[in-house]
Ligand SMILES: Nc1ncnc2c1ncn2[C@@H]1O[C@H](COP(=O)(O)OP(=O)(O)O)[C@@H](O)[C@H]1O
């Protein structure tokens with residue numbers, strides 16, 4: 615598991631790679647939080663394109679970052695979810711708090 | 726219903742074993758030729774149950790996680806994930822979506838994931854004695 619962070623004006627993009635579970639979520643969380651408290655962005659984009667697996671720990675990860683960004687008056691967007699990651703994420707009802715975008719190919723498949 | 730194949734696995738309750746548990750169980754089930762979605766459903770449910778043994782059952786301590794996987798002749802997989810940890814006081818309440826006894830970043834959705842991704846989920850638990858989660862799924866397989 616790894617996370618690559620990119621800063622672009624008032625926006626931070628976190629590219630996640632690998633499996634997200636309880637074991638791997640902690641280091642991802644601290645890396646993202648470090649840059650958020652340093653840069654105070656108005657938008658955090660979490661990119662799931664290279665995420666091969668995710669359990670409910672990934673939901674906790676996104677909700678935690680949502681709370682942090684909310685305190686700063688910023689927003690969170692979650693992008694490029696595969697079919698299986700979307701299936702887990704959609705159990706949380708999080709789409710009311712955070713904008714969630716599937717991968718292009720998944721959108722075409724399931725309209 | 727007859728068992729056609731079976732495996733047993735005992736693991737330390739270390740979080741690094743979460744991925745080993747789900748990957749090895751799915752490798753064992755592969756003989757049923759499951760679809761990509763079926764594999765990913767089982768992986769996710771197993772990950773939740775094993776994580777619960779590590780995070781909740783044993784907490785700061787180290788204990789054993791006992792896993793058995795049985796494959797039946799009607800293409801059903803039954804996975805038992807058992808611990809000898811603290812046990813659950815109220816199983817019905819624990820299984821409610823969003824219920825969690827740990828603050829921080831547990832979403833309280835582990836059992837909700839297991840229930841929506843598997844056909845059957847059964848939980849037996851006794852305080853100070855341990856918990857056994859049984860997950861069952863029929864594998865339709867690839868055409
Ligand atoms: N193996 C277990 N041993 C003891 N308690 C457990 C176990 N599994 C689950 N629990 C209890 O059930 C609650 C709900 O579990 P779950 O739905 O996986 O949510 P989470 O793990 O996010 O708290 C846990 O917070 C915990 O109190």
Ligand SMILES: [Mg+2]
Pocket residue numbers: 773776777834835836
């Ligand atoms: Mg859990």
